[in-house]
Amino acid sequence: MKFRFVDRIFAWAPNERICGLKTVSFEEYNLKEPFGGRPHLPETLVLESFLQLGNWLVLLSTDFQKFGVITRIGTAQFEQSVGPGQQLVMELTVVRHRSEGWEIAGEGWVDGRIAIRGLGCLAMTVPAADFTDPANMRVLFSEIYRPEPRPPGVHNGQ
Amino acid sequence: MRFFLIDRIIHWEVGIAAEAVKNVALSEDFFDDHFPRKPVMPGMLILEGMAQLSGLLLEASLEQQQGTSAKAVMTVLERTIFRAMVRPGDVLRYRAEVIEVSEAGGKVRATANRGDTLVAATEMVFGFDHADDPLLGEKRRSLMELWMDRPVSGEGPSRLMETSK
Numbered sequence: 394m395k396f397r398f399v400d401r402i403f404a405w406a407p408n409e410r411i412c413g414l415k416t417v418s419f420e421e422y423n424l425k426e427p428f429g430g431r432p433h434l435p436e437t438l439v440l441e442s443f444l445q446l447g448n449w450l451v452l453l454s455t456d457f458q459k460f461g462v463i464t465r466i467g468t469a470q471f472e473q474s475v476g477p478g479q480q481l482v483m484e485l486t487v488v489r490h491r492s493e494g495w496e497i498a499g500e501g502w503v504d505g506r507i508a509i510r511g512l513g514c515l516a517m518t519v520p521a522a523d524f525t526d527p528a529n530m531r532v533l534f535s536e537i538y539r540p541e542p543r544p545p546g547v548h549n550g551q
Numbered sequence: 552m553r554f555f556l557i558d559r560i561i562h563w564e565v566g567i568a569a570e571a572v573k574n575v576a577l578s579e580d581f582f583d584d585h586f587p588r589k590p591v592m593p594g595m596l597i598l599e600g601m602a603q604l605s606g607l608l609l610e611a612s613l614e615q616q617q618g619t620s621a622k623a624v625m626t627v628l629e630r631t632i633f634r635a636m637v638r639p640g641d642v643l644r645y646r647a648e649v650i651e652v653s654e655a656g657g658k659v660r661a662t663a664n665r666g667d668t669l670v671a672a673t674e675m676v677f678g679f680d681h682a683d684d685p686l687l688g689e690k691r692r693s694l695m696e697l698w699m700d701r702p703v704s705g706e707g708p709s710r711l712m713e714t715s716k
Binding site for chain 2: 395396397422423430435436437438440441444462463464465466467468469470471522523524525526529
């Protein structure tokens with residue numbers, strides 16, 4: 394089992410924005426929802442995917458020297474669920490760099506409809522090498538980065 | 552991993568508050584990636600534990616108040632803070648307090664503590680989805696038996712909720 398929730402990165406601009414996606418597979422363990430109901434990615438893991446994409450932006454913007462640790466989420470709204478066979482396409486922007494860290498906001502869409510909206514997400518930056526091997530992250534990035542001028546499912550006129 | 556983020560319910564007051572514990576074991580799968588050089592429990596899984604407890608409490612509270620079964624679905628997280636990292640060997644104590652509950656949904660204030668240290672706090676808004684699956688009710692009752700460490704009799708999960716104070 395892996396705790397990785399970003400499958401592809403389409404575009405990124407250092408210190409500004411990043412766009413990527415998470416695909417949802419029926420094979421994922423977390424779809425076995427403990428309380429029944431239709432299988433879907435739990436809302437907390439939709440948010441995890443959103444925040445992991447933000448962490449990629451921190452890593453990329455600092456040449457893999459810094460890593461984001463989330464300390465605050467102002468608001469996260471979940472508008473619709475993401476199920477097997479669907480893709481969550483996300484775009485995050487840096488609202489500002491504060492003394493405590495990076496403030497990030499963004500949205501995610503499923504089939505062109507908004508699925509998650511995150512505001513006031515504050516990440517403290519720490520040395521990346523304390524948490525992970527930066528060389529491994531570089532290799533992983535080279536595998537998941539597929540530049541596209543206009544990623545599918547993004548409808549905010551970028 | 553089955554995605555159960557609470558291990559035991561230790562306090563249960565329908566309509567008011569509930570508490571649960573979660574043991575954090577290095578053998579849990581998420582530690583493989585989170586993180587290779589420093590195992591830290593993902594903050595979103597701490598929130599998931601708080602959400603699972605909160606959802607159960609709201610569902611029971613609705614049932615007590617209105618006599619109807621529903622499934623709680625989280626729709627909004629507000630004012631979420633993280634104050635400490637959670638490491639293998641830690642024991643988390645989740646607490647959920649009902650702020651409001653109605654036919655449409657409910658709101659809960661939830662915290663996670665390690666001993667006296669606040670780890671995370673949030674306010675969660677839930678909506679209620681229609682639920683009338685008898686198999687689902689049976690599954691929930693067996694889970695509640697596991698979490699409360701005692702047998703549960705009655706006709707459905709609602710019976711448990713009413714008698715487990």
